[in-house]
Amino acid sequence: MITYESVTKVYGKGLNTVTALDNVSFTIPKGEVVVFLGPSGCGKTTTLRLTNRLETLTRGVITIEDQNIMDIDVVQLRQRLGYVIQAIGLFPNKTIAENIAVVPKLLHWDEERISKRVDELLEMTNLDPELYRDRYPAELSGGQQQRVGVARGLAADPNILLMDEPFGAIDPINREEIQDEFLKLQTKLKKTVAFVSHDIHEAIKMGDRIAIFEKGRLVQYDTPEVILTQPKNKFVSDFVGADRALKVLGLMRVSDIINRTPKNIIQGGDRSAEALHFLNTKDSRYGIVLEHNKPIGFVTQKSLKYEDGPVRDAVEPYPVFLREKTPLRDVLSSMLMYSTPTFCVVDDDKNFAGTVTYNDIQKAVKASYADETENVEPVETEVAS
Amino acid sequence: MSTLQFIMDNLNEVLYLSWEHIWIVGIALLIATPIGVVLGIVITKHEQFASRVLNGANILMTIPSLALFGLMLPILSMVDMGLGKVPAIIALVLYSQLPIIRNTYTAIKNVPPALVDAARGMGMSKWKLLRELEIPLAIPLIIAGLRTAAVMNIGVAAIATYIGAGGLGVYIQQGIARVYPEMIMSGAILVSLLAIVVDGGMALLERVATPEGIKVQRKLSR
Numbered sequence: 017m018i019t020y021e022s023v024t025k026v027y028g029k030g031l032n033t034v035t036a037l038d039n040v041s042f043t044i045p046k047g048e049v050v051v052f053l054g055p056s057g058c059g060k061t062t063t064l065r066l067t068n069r070l071e072t073l074t075r076g077v078i079t080i081e082d083q084n085i086m087d088i089d090v091v092q093l094r095q096r097l098g099y100v101i102q103a104i105g106l107f108p109n110k111t112i113a114e115n116i117a118v119v120p121k122l123l124h125w126d127e128e129r130i131s132k133r134v135d136e137l138l139e140m141t142n143l144d145p146e147l148y149r150d151r152y153p154a155e156l157s158g159g160q161q162q163r164v165g166v167a168r169g170l171a172a173d174p175n176i177l178l179m180d181e182p183f184g185a186i187d188p189i190n191r192e193e194i195q196d197e198f199l200k201l202q203t204k205l206k207k208t209v210a211f212v213s214h215d216i217h218e219a220i221k222m223g224d225r226i227a228i229f230e231k232g233r234l235v236q237y238d239t240p241e242v243i244l245t246q247p248k249n250k251f252v253s254d255f256v257g258a259d260r261a262l263k264v265l266g267l268m269r270v271s272d273i274i275n276r277t278p279k280n281i282i283q284g285g286d287r288s289a290e291a292l293h294f295l296n297t298k299d300s301r302y303g304i305v306l307e308h309n310k311p312i313g314f315v316t317q318k319s320l321k322y323e324d325g326p327v328r329d330a331v332e333p334y335p336v337f338l339r340e341k342t343p344l345r346d347v348l349s350s351m352l353m354y355s356t357p358t359f360c361v362v363d364d365d366k367n368f369a370g371t372v373t374y375n376d377i378q379k380a381v382k383a384s385y386a387d388e389t390e391n392v393e394p395v396e397t398e399v400a401s
Numbered sequence: 402m403s404t405l406q407f408i409m410d411n412l413n414e415v416l417y418l419s420w421e422h423i424w425i426v427g428i429a430l431l432i433a434t435p436i437g438v439v440l441g442i443v444i445t446k447h448e449q450f451a452s453r454v455l456n457g458a459n460i461l462m463t464i465p466s467l468a469l470f471g472l473m474l475p476i477l478s479m480v481d482m483g484l485g486k487v488p489a490i491i492a493l494v495l496y497s498q499l500p501i502i503r504n505t506y507t508a509i510k511n512v513p514p515a516l517v518d519a520a521r522g523m524g525m526s527k528w529k530l531l532r533e534l535e536i537p538l539a540i541p542l543i544i545a546g547l548r549t550a551a552v553m554n555i556g557v558a559a560i561a562t563y564i565g566a567g568g569l570g571v572y573i574q575q576g577i578a579r580v581y582p583e584m585i586m587s588g589a590i591l592v593s594l595l596a597i598v599v600d601g602g603m604a605l606l607e608r609v610a611t612p613e614g615i616k617v618q619r620k621l622s623r
């Protein structure tokens with residue numbers, strides 16, 4: 017846990033002072049990733065550097081794990097806090113292993129423990145120890161260096177990680193990948209992470225909470241959902257962007273809105289006429305066809321009308337199947353791409369798990385904007401359920 | 402050819418004077434290096450002294466060597482060391498300061514701030530930072546400074562003959578006094594040769610002392 021109480025930082029003296037942080041108070045709970053977000057110069061880096069005392073507080077109190085940082089020896093404090101920076105900052109004169117070993121060495125770990133830890137961390141960050149241990153930073157790609165930077169921050173297994181735009185120096189594709197890897201690690205390691213970013217997408221993706229700064233002040237501190245759906249003021253809503261409905265969808269998953277018991281299920285072996293009658297009574301324009309509890313596609317009332325045999329002969333296959341953890345943003349995209357308003361969700365064995373419809377998605381978006389439905393046009397689309 | 406003949410005829414003396422020359426320059430460099438490197442490092446940590454120290458070293462360098470010997474003479478005479486090797490070595494030490502201090506200072510300043518930041522942020526003490534990062538990165542440039550100082554001092558040491566320091570300058574000085582061209586030429590050629598050899602040797606040292614990772618980095622960034 018990290019707490020910031022009335023933290024103020026003024027740079028410079030006399031007439032040339034800059035108030036980089038103005039009376040900022042918030043708490044980073046244990047085991048959570050908090051993203052510091054905001055435009056350039058709003059004080060994100062300053063907040064981070066105050067935490068490991070690379071800058072000195074002007075006023076206020078910062079504590080880590082209930083200890084005032086001013087009461088901890090500065091070198092010990094820094095060794096307790098993993099530190100990863102945008103410029104990566106790998107030491108060019110040291111091998112990858114030596115770079116990762118910096119803090120363990122400062123802590124006087126023995127050789128064997130260090131070398132085991134180095135290999136473990138390289139594997140954790142998807143770098144083959146055999147291949148990379150003895151190379152020099154210059155021989156690695158940007159993305160690989162960034163991984164080593166993260167490994168170095170994690171080396172002495174600190175409870176707290178300070179990361180200043182840790183994935184800022186790489187191309188978008190590699191960034192996505194390394195973000196995913198970090199999230200996977202984080203679910204295991206449960207570190208308390210202060211993560212600086214100026215990218216709203218990254219913040220939504222990485223943050224359990226987001227702290228939005230404007231000109232040295234903390235304007236909103238909430239979960240990504242709340243930031244997106246209830247931005248506190250125009251600055252925040254402008255910063256998160258006009259497409260925040262889509263961003264909300266990026267946060268929600270199929271499992272949030274899945275209909276596990278749709279009423280229009282028919283079996284592949286059913287006779288077409290019976291199925292048609294069934295759909296009529298359910299007032300459904302089409303049915304989802306299962307065989308051995310696996311969805312094989314769908315049929316419309318129209319297609320059943322001209323079919324004599326079993327339902328399976330009239331089936332149109334689904335272009336894709338959804339999984340429970342598919343983000344709704346991707347679902348919506350598929351719906352637009354294939355102009356199909358309903359998709360089936362399957363489990364690991366391709367068994368039918370439920371359905372998601374366009375209407376369900378729309379309802380979910382509306383619900384999350386409970387307070388400001390005017391932002392979402394109430395589109396009444398004619399779709400079967 | 403008669404110069405070569407002169408060298409062959411006086412081989413023992415030639416070797417002795419060369420050795421003396423190398424000895425003066427070597428001792429001076431051994432004394433000057435720790436002073437210059439430490440001063441260079443200190444002024445990176447206490448920036449307020451940097452320009453004063455560098456200007457001081459610069460002024461020392463602008464004093465012509467004969468004038469410097471003359472200036473030191475009354476002072477060192479008080480301890481009966483006005484002439485001979487001692488004033489010569491002191492002069493060489495003083496002259497060496499500018500290249501050594503300047504290169505050390507520049508080299509440490511050139512360490513990318515992000516690296517220093519990362520190191521401090523991970524909890525390295527100032528001392529560790531110097532040892533593990535700043536000095537290793539600065540080494541090539543520091544040695545380049547030593548190289549400049551050494552080559553320069555070989556020339557200055559030749560002049561120190563005039564205050565009785567010995568060395569290869571003896572041939573030049575006596576050759577002029579006796580109007581003995583072969584002797585003058587021998588002195589001049591040997592001093593130049595010595596400078597070239599030392600320059601090459603220091604270049605080699607520079608390469609050897611450069612950390613492996615920096616060499617790799619240079620090769621790849623080319």
Ligand SMILES: Nc1ncnc2c1ncn2[C@@H]1O[C@H](COP(=O)(O)OP(=O)(O)OP(=O)(O)O)[C@@H](O)[C@H]1O
Pocket residue numbers: 027028034035036054055056057058059060061062063214
């Ligand atoms: N060492 C310093 N001396 C003087 N002013 C500084 C110093 N460091 C930062 N500032 C100022 O403090 C303010 C906040 O800077 P900070 O680096 O925290 O911003 P940031 O949010 O990290 O921005 P960016 O996204 O550009 O990294 C800026 O106005 C900056 O100019």
Ligand SMILES: [Mg+2]
Pocket residue numbers: 060061062180212
């Ligand atoms: Mg910053």
